[in-house]
Amino acid sequence: MMPASETAYQKIRAFILQGEAVPGMQLTEEKLSEISGVSRTSVRDAVRRLENEMLVVRSASKRLSVADWSEGEVDEMFTLRAMLEAHAAARAARRIDDDALEILRGINKELKDAVNQSPPDIACFLEANRRFHDLILECAQSPRLTKLMPALVEQPVVRRTAHQYSKIQLNQSAVDHDELIAAFAAKDADWAKSVMTSHIRRAFHSFSITASPDRS
Amino acid sequence: MMPASETAYQKIRAFILQGEAVPGMQLTEEKLSEISGVSRTSVRDAVRRLENEMLVVRSASKRLSVADWSEGEVDEMFTLRAMLEAHAAARAARRIDDDALEILRGINKELKDAVNQSPPDIACFLEANRRFHDLILECAQSPRLTKLMPALVEQPVVRRTAHQYSKIQLNQSAVDHDELIAAFAAKDADWAKSVMTSHIRRAFHSFSITASPDRS
């Protein structure tokens, strides 16, 4: 049995990310308690975590609401994520072993398979993508960095955009990953860092374009 | 009256930082409840925050203990802090207004006064130093960055080291701050970023030297 606070965390998170919640919408602990089926005590625990991830925000009067990010904030988040993931990639390049490298290749194979479905299997793509980046973070062996990253996982952004990604853009991700693997194999920290920076920033610009109002 | 969870946070934090706790020492919620004089509910709240700051760590079996950082982790923390504070400085340079600039000058004046006491007033120095960096962070106008920084405030390290700082080193901090102010006045983001990077990394190396075992 999963801890109640973990249940609450997952349910509330899903509630927010799977679009049932509107940005800015108020969330009372009572309501969240109903949604997740556990007591307010555990809900508060879960909310703490979600607050750190900035998926929910707390007003001056301590009331909770679904986060609503400005364009500038999304921009800044990508910038920070690019900085930290690039740093993680550089560290990983110095520390990665052959086993991890092999697993990374396996994950990217799954990712390619997901992309090559017709239509591409977005859920699978996102899952493989997440595992790919998580493993790099693990190889970076930096507890601090691991603690920081969750505040920058832009799940909602990825989700919003991935459904609009073209097959070409999805493929580019796979290609980026291949080059990252090559940089890791060569233990070239600078190379890994550069590739990761490009990889994240490309994702950002894909987002900027696809997320803008239609120019039809 | 301060909220109980805030009381607990401050008391426990002080307990850890003011050296009453040894790294690795176990902390039960009950004990922390006694120390802070509030119920376990509020203590758990406080502990959540301290966990994020990585001042306390949770073992596999959920037991709490005072964090004990390896040399590599301290190194990594300074690196991350340098990255993020430099980024903050760059953003601040683009956004800062004359009022904030003036306040910054005032704070640095206080800092210099503290340094010029005989002996230098370390507590005052640390306080002014904290306010200086906090204001820059505020001027950066990045909620995300603001959320991230607390996990990198290496209070214990600063504290351990500042008492061993020479007057020359303390003065260098004031000089760095002056140059930062100049960069801000010129609205030169790159300059600000470089100065901040040097500033943090210098502090790191001062730490490395003074914290090493005596080489007498």
Place this chain on the structure above:
DNA sequence: CGGGGTGATTTTGTATACAATAGAAGTGCA
């Protein structure tokens, strides 16, 4: 008709009690 204050209601904060789980210490058997 508007502003300010007062009571009711909603929402968050805290304590306590109890449940579940992990760790330690015995205890018995080979």
Place this chain on the structure above:
DNA sequence: TGCACTTCTATTGTATACAAAATCACCCCG
């Protein structure tokens, strides 16, 4: 004596009840 198993204890996890605080709605007074 050593090892597995069991009981007991220490510790964390969760729910509920109540307290404090904030918001809202209403009414009264100007």
